[in-house]
Amino acid sequence: MLNASAVRGEYNCSVDPKDLRAFANRDWAAAGRAKQQYWAERYRGAGAAPARHAATLLLEHARRLGVAGLTADDRRVDLANHLQLRDRLDRAARAFAGR
DSSP states (O other), X not given: XXXXXXXXXXXXXXXXXXXXXXXXXXXXXXXXXXXXXXHHHHHHXXXXXXXXXXXXXXXXXXXXXXOTTOOHHHXXXXXXXXXXXXXXXXXXXXXXXXX
């Protein structure tokens, strides 16, 4: 479980600049392809269950963070973003299922 400083994005340890450069300069296209392949294989093997599980974990994390500071407008924007993401995931799932 994350502590409060980690939730706020604060580090409590040093980060080696060499490691930051290596991360920033990695082959992001290859990482994206590997991620897409991973989820395609998971979807072919287990259907949508792994994606639903990941979504459930994200929801639980968001609930632990709390939403006390969100305005009604914040919530409307968040919902619109989630609906857009759901539509994209649905399209991707249909594309993967056809492979």
